[in-house]
Amino acid sequence: MDDFKTPDEFKDACGYTLENDVWYPRVTKIVEIKAKPALYYFYAKMPNYRAAEQVKEQSAVEGTMIHEAAEAILMGQKPVIPYSITPSMAAFAEYLLDNNIEVDPKHVEVRLKSDEHKYAGTLDAIARIGGKLGILDIKTSQEIYRDYNIQTSAYFYAMKELFPELSTRWILRIDQSRLCMNCGAALRAKGGREQVKIKWDDPFMRSCKHEFGPLVGYIELKELHNVENDFEAFLGAKRLWEWEHEEWLKKIGYLK
Numbered sequence: 001m002d003d004f005k006t007p008d009e010f011k012d013a014c015g016y017t018l019e020n021d022v023w024y025p026r027v028t029k030i031v032e033i034k035a036k037p038a039l040y041y042f043y044a045k046m047p048n049y050r051a052a053e054q055v056k057e058q059s060a061v062e063g064t065m066i067h068e069a070a071e072a073i074l075m076g077q078k079p080v081i082p083y084s085i086t087p088s089m090a091a092f093a094e095y096l097l098d099n100n101i102e103v104d105p106k107h108v109e110v111r112l113k114s115d116e117h118k119y120a121g122t123l124d125a126i127a128r129i130g131g132k133l134g135i136l137d138i139k140t141s142q143e144i145y146r147d148y149n150i151q152t153s154a155y156f157y158a159m160k161e162l163f164p165e166l167s168t169r170w171i172l173r174i175d176q177s178r179l180c181m182n183c184g185a186a187l188r189a190k191g192g193r194e195q196v197k198i199k200w201d202d203p204f205m206r207s208c209k210h211e212f213g214p215l216v217g218y219i220e221l222k223e224l225h226n227v228e229n230d231f232e233a234f235l236g237a238k239r240l241w242e243w244e245h246e247e248w249l250k251k252i253g254y255l256k
């Protein structure tokens, strides 16, 4: 769906204009070239395309809200927390303290770039956890998808030049849901859509007439390994993305 009207529209939609008017594509745009089977499944379950788009847009708004609040907390600020995300933000603040996650406020929500590979992105944070320095990326998805490996490998190599000590990557997932008081099933509301998550191999959960308690937040931290392998995949995705947008990229001088 390459329906951009002007070079500037393409540039704004797909990348960042950096200092000296240099333009690089965004990491998240590049990663979009990879098919996401879970997304097809989501579309198939929705009544129609429009309804699915609405849920996606609303989810993005909620995700941005959580990102902004979390980053403000990481920067040592005391942000006003929108009521709807209070449970997840309380869980987040507690998690930071309990796990001794150190973040340098100067490196939260920063623009990054690789001149060697000509891409740019926005980093959530650089953190020190358990003695290691790593890329910390915040997600509000319902699980930690493997695609995040590709995205964060690009961040890793862009930042590695500035921080030679950088040695790893983490995904920190922030979520909230209501738990069934009888069986532990989770009712997750996102983008205006409610979803009950159960373990399908558990007969008790399957037959339970759920009684959901109050919203509770929870945090999942996952370290990602084997960054070299992920970065090869990123460069492959980048090549494919460039092929897809060849015409525009030549027009704006990014490709020769």
Ligand SMILES: [Zn+2]
Binding pocket: 180, 181, 182, 183, 184, 185, 205, 208, 209, 210, 211
């Ligand atoms: Zn239940």
